[in-house]
Amino acid sequence: xxxxxxxxRCEDVTQxxxxxxxxxxxxxxxxxxxxxxxGTGPCQGKExxxxxxxxxxxxxxxxxxxxxxxxxxxxxVPTELAIFAGAAPEDDSRR
Amino acid sequence: xxxxxxxxxxxxxxxxxxxxYNLASDPRGLGGKRIVVVDGHYLAWGASGRNxxxxxxxxxxxxxxxxxxxxxxxxxxxxxxxRINVWMRRGGYLFLARTQEAARRLxxxxxxxxxxxxxxxxxxxxxxxxxxxxxxxxxxxxxCYNPTDGIVFPWPxxxxxxxxxxxxxxxxxxxxxxxxIARPARDGAGFRxxxxxxxxxxxxxxxxxxAWSPEVARLVGAxxxxxxxxxEIMSTExxxxxxxxxxxxxxxxxYVSQSLRGELVGGISMPAExxxxxIGEVRLGSRLAFTTAMARALVELxxxxxxxxxxxxxxxxxxxxxxxxxxxGELPDVPGFHVVCGFRGHGFMMAPVVARHFAxxxxxxxxxxxxxxxxxxxxxxxxRTGGGEEMFIG
Numbered sequence: 264x265x266x267x268x269x270x271x272r273c274e275d276v277t278q279x280x281x282x283x284x285x286x287x288x289x290x291x292x293x294x295x296x297x298x299x300x301x302g303t304g305p306c307q308g309k310e311x312x313x314x315x316x317x318x319x320x321x322x323x324x325x326x327x328x329x330x331x332x333x334x335x336x337x338x339x340v341p342t343e344l345a346i347f348a349g350a351a352p353e354d355d356s357r358r
Numbered sequence: 359x360x361x362x363x364x365x366x367x368x369x370x371x372x373x374x375x376x377x378x379y380n381l382a383s384d385p386r387g388l389g390g391k392r393i394v395v396v397d398g399h400y401l402a403w404g405a406s407g408r409n410x411x412x413x414x415x416x417x418x419x420x421x422x423x424x425x426x427x428x429x430x431x432x433x434x435x436x437x438x439x440x441r442i443n444v445w446m447r448r449g450g451y452l453f454l455a456r457t458q459e460a461a462r463r464l465x466x467x468x469x470x471x472x473x474x475x476x477x478x479x480x481x482x483x484x485x486x487x488x489x490x491x492x493x494x495x496x497x498x499x500x501x502c503y504n505p506t507d508g509i510v511f512p513w514p515x516x517x518x519x520x521x522x523x524x525x526x527x528x529x530x531x532x533x534x535x536x537x538x539i540a541r542p543a544r545d546g547a548g549f550r551x552x553x554x555x556x557x558x559x560x561x562x563x564x565x566x567x568x569a570w571s572p573e574v575a576r577l578v579g580a581x582x583x584x585x586x587x588x589x590e591i592m593s594t595e596x597x598x599x600x601x602x603x604x605x606x607x608x609x610x611x612x613y614v615s616q617s618l619r620g621e622l623v624g625g626i627s628m629p630a631e632x633x634x635x636x637i638g639e640v641r642l643g644s645r646l647a648f649t650t651a652m653a654r655a656l657v658e659l660x661x662x663x664x665x666x667x668x669x670x671x672x673x674x675x676x677x678x679x680x681x682x683x684x685x686x687g688e689l690p691d692v693p694g695f696h697v698v699c700g701f702r703g704h705g706f707m708m709a710p711v712v713a714r715h716f717a718x719x720x721x722x723x724x725x726x727x728x729x730x731x732x733x734x735x736x737x738x739x740x741x742r743t744g745g746g747e748e749m750f751i752g
Contacts, residue, residue: 291533294400297407297513305595305669336670337644341595345664347653350646 270318271311273304278318285322293333295319302333305341359556360531363394365720366551366560368536368574370397371406372512372706373698374566375519375530376713381720382526393528394560396553398535401516405568406706408674410591410613410623410752412604413707414451414507415476418467418748421727423474429711433510436710440518445618448508450603452486454498460608461500467749468502478504490605492660509604509615512706531555539563539577542694549578549694564696564720569675571685571699572638580692583737584685584700586640586675589625589752590648595667596620605659611752612655622666625752626652642673676703682747684708686716686732696720697734703752 268278276299284298292315295301301315302308308315312332320327365381367374378395401407413433415426437444455461464480471478479502486501487493520530531553538552548559565574569586597620604615611627628648649671657664679685679700686698698716701708715726 289400291400293403297400297402298517303593303670305667307669336672337646337649338668338671341667341669343665343667344594344653344657347646347649347668348657348664350650 270314271299271301271304271308273306273311274300274302276301276311276315281315281318282322285319290319290323290325292316292319292330296333307336308333360394360396360534360553360558361392361529362548362558363529363560364391365393365562365564366549366558367393367395367564367566368397369404369566369568369570370395370401370516370520370530370532371404371566371568372515372519372709373406373568373701373713374564375401375516375523376709377564377566377698377717378528378530379519379523379526380713380717382523382528384717384721386721393523394558395523395528395530396534396536396551397530397532400532401520402513404570405674405677405703406516407513408591408672409512409703409706410615410625411509411512411617411706412451412507412613412615412751413446413510414504414604416451416453416467416471416478416502416504416507416749418463418470419746420470420474421731422747423471423476425708425711425728427474427476428714429708430506430508432710432714433508436515436518440522442514442518442521444514444518445511446508447618448506449601449615450489450503450505451507452489452501452503452603452605453608454486454605455500455608456497457609458499463748464500464502464608471504476504477506478502489603490601490660492600492662493605494659494661496658503603505603507604509617511617511619515706536574536577539574541578541692562694562696562720564698566698568699568701568705569640569677571677571697575689575695575697578692578695580689580695582685582697582699582734584677584679585638587678588628588641588643588673589676589703590628590644590652590671590673591623591625592649592652592668592671594622595669597622597666606751607655607659610655612652612659613751614656614659621669622656622663624652624656626655627752640675642675644671644673676752677705678702680737682750684712684728684732685734686712687729687734690735690738700732702750704750
């Protein structure tokens, strides 16, 4: 295994970072997101979530199928402020 | 299994963790007292993990200015003391006023702040643009600026307090919701607290559950008057450092800062329909109405930002009391049950100092003045302090 395995390319989170988080007791995907910063860059976890979940599962000795992904946040893709500024606000006040 | 405790803190947000740390790390000791923190979720799940990380000393009442001066001092030494990087950057806070009325309010507040030794200055619109050249020549009539305010990254603050508290013997149980609390059967028996991980007893309870505090208080049959109010916030892609101060617009509640990671982070006031209603339901959905309102206001404020991309938005609850002041102390009807809540979206920056003095009071030291001003008893007595604080943002 190479010495440095990058799992989240947006935020440079390595496999060792994930293993360190798990050692500190952060085994939930949401906790590891917060502790390592993975998934907070431009791809918002769309590229790295799978690899990170696999790494958490391996480090924590858990079945990857038992790990829920983190809450995905809008927008779906990074979107310019000017586009939102020109959009008609839809009525989504009931959410 | 959760061990019995002398003090059980419900809520592992910044307030609960800071309180646990202050109680456990006191050099005079708590006489071997056992402190337990329980929370239904993971660290940073609640408002402590959802806020904008602003830490400012510009307030409108002398008590709040002085409290925040002390809190800022704790923040400034936090990284070294707790051995954790909290990404603190002190670029100041710039308040813009677009009406004469708002300008006069800022002027009044600057007088109070100067009296406390804070170097806040009223500045002209062109001086504000010298600080932030990206600002459009807009309707700003006046501004005030204090260079020693700043921002932090909220998450590491929680780990810093949590790790330090644990080192001093505090047991922190996350993913452990409190489902029932039985009042002491007789004097000195302690509360019985039920969780999925087991039942334990605690001599005293401190509810530090923020906007969820009324739900916790209901478990002991108490009614708290604070209500949650949804506030949304967004983060952009990371940019080269360009924005020195946190910029806020008095009239719209807009605030925006650039984190040390380079992202712009900000929010804006939305209509009060955000309230969770009578039952106080905490609503955390994200809405396009916020994104468009924020984008319009931000592009109007700094037109050059139009091509900057939003990468993420989320929501968190402000925890609002009827008179706007926090609620801190023992509930008059439930001896041994204390609350520390109602900080109206500003609890994160206040937690370091509030926890320090509240911990001292729980140990029996003479109480800080905020403990009488913010007493829960004021609602029962029909006395609303409404301390006159007017510098809330968002």
